[in-house]
Amino acid sequence: MPIANGEILKDALHNHYAVPAFSAHSFDMVDAILEESQSENYPVIIQIGQRAIRNQQMQSLSDYIRYRAQSVTVPVVIHLDHSHDFSQVVQALRAGFTSCMIDASLLPFGENVALTRDVVHVCHSVSVPVEGELGTIGGVEDDAYVAEEDVVYTPVDAAAHFVAQTGVDSLAVAIGSAHGMYRREPKLDLERLKQIQEAVRIPIVLHGGSGIPREQVRKAISLGIAKINFDTELRIAFMNGWREAVRENADDPFSASLAAQASLRETVKEKIAWCGGHSDHAFS
Numbered sequence: 001m002p003i004a005n006g007e008i009l010k011d012a013l014h015n016h017y018a019v020p021a022f023s024a025h026s027f028d029m030v031d032a033i034l035e036e037s038q039s040e041n042y043p044v045i046i047q048i049g050q051r052a053i054r055n056q057q058m059q060s061l062s063d064y065i066r067y068r069a070q071s072v073t074v075p076v077v078i079h080l081d082h083s084h085d086f087s088q089v090v091q092a093l094r095a096g097f098t099s100c101m102i103d104a105s106l107l108p109f110g111e112n113v114a115l116t117r118d119v120v121h122v123c124h125s126v127s128v129p130v131e132g133e134l135g136t137i138g139g140v141e142d143d144a145y146v147a148e149e150d151v152v153y154t155p156v157d158a159a160a161h162f163v164a165q166t167g168v169d170s171l172a173v174a175i176g177s178a179h180g181m182y183r184r185e186p187k188l189d190l191e192r193l194k195q196i197q198e199a200v201r202i203p204i205v206l207h208g209g210s211g212i213p214r215e216q217v218r219k220a221i222s223l224g225i226a227k228i229n230f231d232t233e234l235r236i237a238f239m240n241g242w243r244e245a246v247r248e249n250a251d252d253p254f255s256a257s258l259a260a261q262a263s264l265r266e267t268v269k270e271k272i273a274w275c276g277g278h279s280d281h282a283f284s
């Protein structure tokens with residue numbers, strides 16, 4: 001299957017399912033995510049975030065995903081996660097990404113609009129959709145930390161203006177989810193989500209998917225969430241598998257790698273089920 005772009009989110013919104021966006025930090029993780037998505041016959045977004053990019057993995061992961069996607073039949077999107085910088089978006093486009101997020105959510109509203117609009121302009125010129133963010137999502141994501149008291153939920157009116165003024169294709173919102181693992185059970189502001197969806201009518205993105213109870217996720221999808229980001233739980237699953245294998249066989253990287261991938265695949269399988277489960281769509 002050729003690499004898809006984020007347009008898949010429109011289909012998800014109209015048909016009431018979500019596409020999982022899994023963060024990949026290594027080739028092994030890409031393999032596990034793709035193999036499980038294929039086995040579940042479910043579209044997938046593989047996102048490359050700031051941590052991987054800092055470790056010089058932008059081009060190599062993009063190349064590897066593109067190469068490996070040739071052997072699956074489900075749509076695969078290569079997504080740039082939480083970019084704060086126009087130049088980095090351009091680098092990602094050159095590296096073959098098919099979807100980009102510009103996160104200028106910590107800037108004042110007008111500056112967020114201006115930077116996001118510039119990114120939309122350049123991405124749309126090469127048919128790559130853009131995810132923007134309004135509101136602040138708490139927790140730690142790669143290099144950014146937002147304390148609980150600094151979290152600002154996405155205002156409904158501002159969301160409508162933001163989407164109209166920037167032309168973004170999807171919108172990340174702050175409705176009670178956070179990056180990293182939760183210290184107590186999160187409670188999503190579903191009423192706010194419903195109002196935002198009615199105001200913007202584009203796919204909405206839920207960040208911090210790790211640890212949100214399944215019922216809340218299902219409800220959020222029914223109210224317009226079309227993409228859910230998963231990172232923390234994936235890294236934990238992968239490293240747990242790795243650690244257990246090393247304990248038994250300390251000098252065999254191959255068995256450690258296989259065990260890490262098997263453990264990651266379990267988590268990927270679970271999250272796909274949360275996003276909508278087996279899909280009967282014919283992807284072509």
Ligand SMILES: [Zn+2]
Pocket residue numbers: 082141179207208229
């Ligand atoms: Zn995020």
